[in-house]
Amino acid sequence: MIDRTVPTIAAALDGIADGAVVLLGGFGSVGQADALIEGLVEQGASDLTVVANNAGGGNAGLSRLLAAGRVRRLVCTFPRARSGPSVFEELYRAGRIELEIVPQGTLAERLRAAGAGIPAFYTATGAGTVIAEGKETREIGGRTYVLEHALHGDVALVAAWQADRWGNLTYRASGRNFNPVMATAARLTVVQAAYLLPLGDIAPEHVVTPGIFVDRVVEVPAMREGA
Amino acid sequence: MIDRTVPTIAAALDGIADGAVVLLGGFGSVGQADALIEGLVEQGASDLTVVANNAGGGNAGLSRLLAAGRVRRLVCTFPRARSGPSVFEELYRAGRIELEIVPQGTLAERLRAAGAGIPAFYTATGAGTVIAEGKETREIGGRTYVLEHALHGDVALVAAWQADRWGNLTYRASGRNFNPVMATAARLTVVQAAYLLPLGDIAPEHVVTPGIFVDRVVEVPAMREGA
């Protein structure tokens, strides 16, 4: 019997190594796998490269991982926090973390490409800007495009709404965001889900992430209360 | 009020011009928009380029359009019919239709690229085969890839299960196939749906093709009986 569920956060994170590239779903605080991210603080992996849309705000989730000094490098589209200087901004000003800024659509497409076996693609995004510096460009049909490469993760930490033992997932509202894309792009995809359902309770037409992309699922009922 | 529904097949197909590139969803006979395709015979457009996974079997749908002499060129992955020589095969042997064979995944990705604003991408599919002849290849990470370009349609004919007046769509079982991808890749996307539902009856998490990709919807209740 296929059973991708694991009983604890610790089991879900077992084996994540120092130096890993960790993909974090979520947009703002919505749909980010905070229980897994905070578990990573306990788990102990360091020297991480984190790929995430935002750099974390407040003191929870990614901010805790950053404050613990575990992240060497952040790949991000929008590291500015609404609520004023964040843990990330303090580290960045102090020169204690590297930052790679990527346009949001390019980040999504590079992750999608990694999951889909596309090593590189052309996009108009960034042409004629600093984003294109050092990158190959090409005219196609009279327009200039930038060559961008697939972005693979060692681990993806995903927040889902429902899951089953095969790893089929659904998401709630805008909690979907980067999660399904990142789930396809990592060698090890770990999921925290608000609800673990019996196999078959997710209708086959409603599965958003098929279990083929998922390695471990842990139920986190606290997610039912908030995003 | 946004209302993409139209009352008749004729209204759905209005304005499709001679020489158009027409994308046909469907895999085998499942999820192919036969009512629209046969309507195209009446509508009269000719000199068409048709993009479809299969070349049609029997005497319905695509076979009718082919038999009527309206198709100049077929872009296809698998034009061989299970049931013996098809209308397409007779035309092809007689030299009365052009054929471009495309690997199925490359076809899907070229259509997806067209819908997603990606003008070109690299894929391992076809490297070292006749498919790569005349195409640029490139080594990335020690593997050889072929450069493939986006494939745009003038029109997509899509078969959906449910639709609403905004053009949001769902599909049934394996009737999904190429339909959602082609819906994104054409300038004019025309849908035949088994059920036209009130706006809001498709849950926002269950929409497969958001209405942004859809121009016209016609209800074809006969679809409820078969694929």
Place this chain on the structure above:
Amino acid sequence: MSAGSNRTAMAARVARDIPEGWYVNLGIGMPTLIADHVPASREVVFHSENGILGLGPAPPAGQADPWLINAGKEAVTLRRGGSFFHHADSFAMIRGGHLDLCVLGAFQVAENGDLANWTTSLNDTAPAIGGAMDLAVGAQRLWVLMEHTTRDGRPRIVRRCSYPLTASGVVRRIYTDLAVIEVTGAGLVVRDLAAGVDFATVQAHTEAALLAPEQAAA
């Protein structure tokens, strides 16, 4: 400047120009206000980068769904007919030219339509691009909504952007507190003036040369 439109009037002015049936992405900040000025009877479908079509107004106090935010991380609602999708699909919509319109804020717009709206310096302590570069190159039309000048009175509509570009040659129309200005092949054409503002005043606050409609038509 005391003459000219306030933020509410500026947002309402843009809203007037958005027809029923358009798919529209509104940038973070002032552009977000535009949605409040499109009457509910006129169906416009608002898109958010984080995977939403059919954004509705802010929820009543205390009734926010914690799972439903817009690209500015504010609580929103979903209109009947709305849908959710993932980030790659969301940006496929953007990059694939499926949005009729995107309205962004800006630091500078150049007379050739260049847009600078993400950072004022490459030494920024926390530069943030978000989805602006994708929206700028992907939407069918890009309009900018911004104050005509900086807080200390320097023009934002310039001959060449001095700030790092978001995208080149993409802005089609500029809405400010003073005027509505079209970016055309012939140059910047003033299409509309705010109440109590004349052409000379707009030009005085603009580095790039402006054309009156009658000059553009000539």
Place this chain on the structure above:
Amino acid sequence: MSAGSNRTAMAARVARDIPEGWYVNLGIGMPTLIADHVPASREVVFHSENGILGLGPAPPAGQADPWLINAGKEAVTLRRGGSFFHHADSFAMIRGGHLDLCVLGAFQVAENGDLANWTTSLNDTAPAIGGAMDLAVGAQRLWVLMEHTTRDGRPRIVRRCSYPLTASGVVRRIYTDLAVIEVTGAGLVVRDLAAGVDFATVQAHTEAALLAPEQAAA
């Protein structure tokens, strides 16, 4: 040949080697039979190019869902836990290396793992690729299931494919009516023989040189 396995035994032999938990795509024709030989208690998730994970056995007569077919256009069922998705997502799974295994039929396999399985001539009256090229380059492992020789007795396992290639250097293992053969850096290694078949017989029907397991280990 009268010795060797029949089609049922060949399919069953492959099925024996597929462990629980694998995601597997079975090509049109003989490979499709493999699924019938995986016991229901051993959960293997079968994938079909047309957007299905979790293919189940053929439906009872008269109970077919007209909306549910496999890549060979045959009526199938869906197992509990199955899911549907569109073609671009389906081939993202294939191309992205997410399938543990694909089993395809073949016209020829070369000693270097080259696969020819889509046409015997570029002058084919209706050449048909389907998803074979994508599956061949994308799956984690590619196994071939085929008759050891053509109907008129010519070998299919050759030094160089004479037919147009599907993909180069991709085949990892070959299952035939005579043997199970591994494609290794050292050459083709016979791993298993059908009942009543000896090594010399297999070599006699094979153009490429074969190694016995003890030779390969040396």
